[in-house]
Amino acid sequence: MEFGVNFFPVVDPAKKSASDYFDECLRLVSLAENLGFEHVQCVEHYFSPYGGYLPDPVTFLAAAAARTSRIRICTGAVIPAFTHPLKLAGKLAMLDNLSHGRLDVGFGRAFLPQEFEAFGIDIDESRARFDQGVEVCRRLWSERDVVWEGTFQQFGPVTMLPEPVQKPHPPIFIASAMSQESCVAAGRAGYHLQVVPSVTSREQLQSMLSGYREAWREAGHPGRPRIQIKYTCYVAEDRAVALALAETFELNYVENMAQAVASWGRARSDAYRGYEQFVEKVKKYDFRSSHADNKVLAGTPDEVRDQIAVLIDWFGADPTLSLQFNPGYIAYGDAERAMRLFAEHVMPAYVGLEHAT
Amino acid sequence: MEFGVNFFPVVDPAKKSASDYFDECLRLVSLAENLGFEHVQCVEHYFSPYGGYLPDPVTFLAAAAARTSRIRICTGAVIPAFTHPLKLAGKLAMLDNLSHGRLDVGFGRAFLPQEFEAFGIDIDESRARFDQGVEVCRRLWSERDVVWEGTFQQFGPVTMLPEPVQKPHPPIFIASAMSQESCVAAGRAGYHLQVVPSVTSREQLQSMLSGYREAWREAGHPGRPRIQIKYTCYVAEDRAVALALAETFELNYVENMAQAVASWGRARSDAYRGYEQFVEKVKKYDFRSSHADNKVLAGTPDEVRDQIAVLIDWFGADPTLSLQFNPGYIAYGDAERAMRLFAEHVMPAYVGLEHAT
Ligand SMILES: [Ca+2]
Ligand SMILES: [Ca+2]
Ligand SMILES: [Ca+2]
Numbered sequence: 001m002e003f004g005v006n007f008f009p010v011v012d013p014a015k016k017s018a019s020d021y022f023d024e025c026l027r028l029v030s031l032a033e034n035l036g037f038e039h040v041q042c043v044e045h046y047f048s049p050y051g052g053y054l055p056d057p058v059t060f061l062a063a064a065a066a067r068t069s070r071i072r073i074c075t076g077a078v079i080p081a082f083t084h085p086l087k088l089a090g091k092l093a094m095l096d097n098l099s100h101g102r103l104d105v106g107f108g109r110a111f112l113p114q115e116f117e118a119f120g121i122d123i124d125e126s127r128a129r130f131d132q133g134v135e136v137c138r139r140l141w142s143e144r145d146v147v148w149e150g151t152f153q154q155f156g157p158v159t160m161l162p163e164p165v166q167k168p169h170p171p172i173f174i175a176s177a178m179s180q181e182s183c184v185a186a187g188r189a190g191y192h193l194q195v196v197p198s199v200t201s202r203e204q205l206q207s208m209l210s211g212y213r214e215a216w217r218e219a220g221h222p223g224r225p226r227i228q229i230k231y232t233c234y235v236a237e238d239r240a241v242a243l244a245l246a247e248t249f250e251l252n253y254v255e256n257m258a259q260a261v262a263s264w265g266r267a268r269s270d271a272y273r274g275y276e277q278f279v280e281k282v283k284k285y286d287f288r289s290s291h292a293d294n295k296v297l298a299g300t301p302d303e304v305r306d307q308i309a310v311l312i313d314w315f316g317a318d319p320t321l322s323l324q325f326n327p328g329y330i331a332y333g334d335a336e337r338a339m340r341l342f343a344e345h346v347m348p349a350y351v352g353l354e355h356a357t
Numbered sequence: 358m359e360f361g362v363n364f365f366p367v368v369d370p371a372k373k374s375a376s377d378y379f380d381e382c383l384r385l386v387s388l389a390e391n392l393g394f395e396h397v398q399c400v401e402h403y404f405s406p407y408g409g410y411l412p413d414p415v416t417f418l419a420a421a422a423a424r425t426s427r428i429r430i431c432t433g434a435v436i437p438a439f440t441h442p443l444k445l446a447g448k449l450a451m452l453d454n455l456s457h458g459r460l461d462v463g464f465g466r467a468f469l470p471q472e473f474e475a476f477g478i479d480i481d482e483s484r485a486r487f488d489q490g491v492e493v494c495r496r497l498w499s500e501r502d503v504v505w506e507g508t509f510q511q512f513g514p515v516t517m518l519p520e521p522v523q524k525p526h527p528p529i530f531i532a533s534a535m536s537q538e539s540c541v542a543a544g545r546a547g548y549h550l551q552v553v554p555s556v557t558s559r560e561q562l563q564s565m566l567s568g569y570r571e572a573w574r575e576a577g578h579p580g581r582p583r584i585q586i587k588y589t590c591y592v593a594e595d596r597a598v599a600l601a602l603a604e605t606f607e608l609n610y611v612e613n614m615a616q617a618v619a620s621w622g623r624a625r626s627d628a629y630r631g632y633e634q635f636v637e638k639v640k641k642y643d644f645r646s647s648h649a650d651n652k653v654l655a656g657t658p659d660e661v662r663d664q665i666a667v668l669i670d671w672f673g674a675d676p677t678l679s680l681q682f683n684p685g686y687i688a689y690g691d692a693e694r695a696m697r698l699f700a701e702h703v704m705p706a707y708v709g710l711e712h713a714t
C-alpha cells in the first residue's frame with residue numbers, strides 16, 4: 001500500500017492567513033518527500049472557508065514541484081467546467097514539465113451550486129462539461145492539429161504547447177464523490193480513480209470500487225488501475241490529544257461544509273440527484289460514530305495502524321491512501337508530528353503489501 | 358536604475374524541450390536573485406514557438422517564487438481575455454501569498470488573431486475585455502461581496518479567497534505595445550507600465566512615456582509610477598561572440614514572430630489599427646540597424662554599458678530594464694555568462710541613479 005498527502009484548506013483569514021497556510025503546506029510537502037509518501041495533492045474550491053484558499057490547484061502544485069524532486073504532484077481535483085480547456089491543458093502540461101513528468105491529473109465535476117452560479121455555468125451541464133473537459137485535455141496533450149467541435153467550445157486545428165513529458169499524456173484520475181455510474185465509466189475508459197469515503201457508506205464505496213475494477217478488467221486495459229482514497233489523519237502518542245484535535249477539526253470541516261452546501265437547500269438539479277442528502281448528512285454528523293466507522297483516522301500510531309488494517313479488509317491493499325495531516329487551522333507542529341509518527345510507526349506495516357496480494 | 362529578468366521562449370521541442378527550458382529559467386531565476394536583479398517576469402502565449410511554452414505565466418512564476426525569497430515576481434503579462442476573472446484574480450492572489458507579497462501583475466491585451474480565434478473571442482472585444490478584466494481583478498482583490506455586472510461576465514456577491522498579501526492589492530502594470538492612448542489611460546488610473554521598444558520607434562516610445570508620466574502627475578497619484586522596458590541582452594567578453602549570438606537569436610525571434618503574426622494578413626480589426634505594420638516591420642528586419650538603434654543590447658560589457666547610457670538619455674533613469682538573457686534555444690552557459698557579466702560590469706554603473714535625477 002502507498003500513502004500520499006492531501007491539502008483541503010478549511011480555514012479563513014481570521015484563523016490562519018493563506019500565506020502561513022501555504023508555507024506550512026510546503027514544509028509538509030518537503031517532509032512528505034523525505035518520509036517516503038507517494039504524492040501530494042490539493043483541491044479546487046472558491047469563495048468560502050470550505051477550500052477557498054485553493055481556487056487554482058496548479059498554482060500551489062507548481063510551487064510544490066519546485067521544492068521537490070521525487071514525489072508525485074497530483075491535482076485532487078481540477079474542475080474542467082471552470083477553466084477553458086486550452087488554458088487547463090496548457091498549464092497542466094507546464095506542470096508536467098516543471099515536475100519532470102511527476103504529474104497525476106485528477107479531474108472533478110464540482111458540486112457546489114454557488115461555484116457554478118458565479119462562473120455563469122448551468123449546473124445541469126456539469127456532467128457534459130466534465131466528460132468533454134477530460135476528453136479535450138487528453139486530445140490536446142497527445143495529438144497534433146486538434147480540431148474540437150464540443151458543445152461548449154470549438155477550435156482548431158491547434159497544437160498545444162508545451163507537450164507533456166509523460167507520453168501519451170499524464171495519468172488521468174476521475175474524482176467521484178458518490179456515483180457508481182461514473183466509477184464504472186472511469187474503469188471502462190482506463191482512467192484511474194479518486195474517491196472520498198466520508199460522503200458514502202462503506203457498502204456504497206465497496207460497490208463503487210468493485211464496479212470500477214470490473215469495468216477496467218472487462219475493457220482489457222493494460223497495467224493496474226490506481227485508486228486514491230482520501231482521509232484526514234490525526235496521530236499523537238497521546239490518544240486524548242489525537243482525538244481532541246480530530247474532533248475540533250472534523251467539526252470545523254463539517255460546519256464549514258454545511259455552510260458551503262447550504263445552497264443545495266434552494267438549488268435542485270437532476271444532474272445531482274441525492275446531493276440534497278449532503279445537507280441532511282451534515283446535520284446528523286457525529287464525531288464518535290464517524291471515527292468508529294473509520295471515516296477519519298485518529299489515535300495513537302497503533303490505533304491508526306489498526307484502522308488501516310480494517311480499511312484494507314474493506315477496500316483491498318491496492319488503493320493509495322491520500323492523507324490530510326493539516327486540516328483546518330491546526331497548529332503546524334501538530335501536523336508535522338502526525339506525519340512523522342505516521343511515517344515511522346504506521347507506514348512500514350503496509351508498504352509493499354499491494355504486491356503481496 | 359533597476360534591472361529585471363524576462364523570459365519569452367521562442368523555441369520548439371525540436372530545439373529544446375520545455376522541461377529543459379524551464380529548468381534553465383529557474384536556474385537563472387535563482388542566480389538573478391543572488392546577483393541583485395529586481396524582478397523576474399514572463400509572457401503568456403499559445404500554440405506556436407512564439408512564446409507557446411508559456412500558456413500560463415502564473416504556473417511558471419509559482420515555481421519561481423518557491424525557489425526565491427527576495428526578487429519580485431511579475432507577470433509580463435497575463436491576458437484577462439483568456440481566463441475567467443474569478444480564476445485569474447484567485448490564482449494571482451495565491452501567487453501573492455506564495456511569494457509573501459512579491460507579486461507585480463502586468464496585464465496585457467494580446468494581439469495574435471489565432472489566440473483569440475482559438476478561445477472563441479472576438480478580437481474586436483479585446484479592449485473592453487482588457488479594461489474590464491483589470492477592473493474586476495482589482496475589485497476582487499480589494500473588496501468584499503463584489504457584485505459584477507460586466508459585458509462578458511456577471512456574478513456576485515462573492516468574496517474572493519485568498520486575499521492578497523499586498524494591500525489594497527498587488528501593484529498593477531499595464532502592458533502597452535504601441536498605443537499612446539493606453540499609456541495615458543494607465544497613467545491617469547495610477548497603474549504602472551510595461552513597454553516593448555522593439556515594436557515602436559524611439560520617438561513613439563518617448564511620446565508614450567511622456568504622455569504616461571504626465572497623466573500620472575496630473576491625476577495626482579501618490580508615489581512614483583514604475584515603468585518596465587523590455588530588451589534582449591547578449592553579453593560576452595568577446596564582442597564577436599556576443600554579436601553572433603545576438604544575430605542568431607534575434608533572427609530566430611523575428612522569423613517566429615513573422616509566422617505568428619502572419620494571420621494579420623487575413624485578420625483586420627478596427628481595434629488594432631496599425632498592427633498590419635507588424636508584418637511589414639518583420640519583413641524589413643535588419644539586425645545591424647536594430648542593434649544600432651539600441652533595440653537589442655549586445656556586445657562586451659563596456660559596449661552594453663554605453664548602450665544603456667543612451668537609453669537613459671532617451672527614456673530617463675527611472676525605468677526598470679527587464680532583460681532577457683536566454684532567448685530562443687541559446688545554450689544555458691551563454692545565458693548565465695551574459696547575466697553574470699551584466700551584473701558584475703554593467704549593473705553597478707547605474708544602480709541608484711534614478712534617485713540622483
Ligand atoms: Ca505569517
Ligand atoms: Ca508507486
Ligand atoms: Ca438548470
Ligand SMILES: [Ca+2]
Pocket residue numbers: 374376377
Ligand atoms: Ca532534459
Ligand SMILES: [Ca+2]
Pocket residue numbers: 359395
Ligand atoms: Ca526597488
Ligand SMILES: [Ca+2]
Pocket residue numbers: 479480481
Ligand atoms: Ca469582429
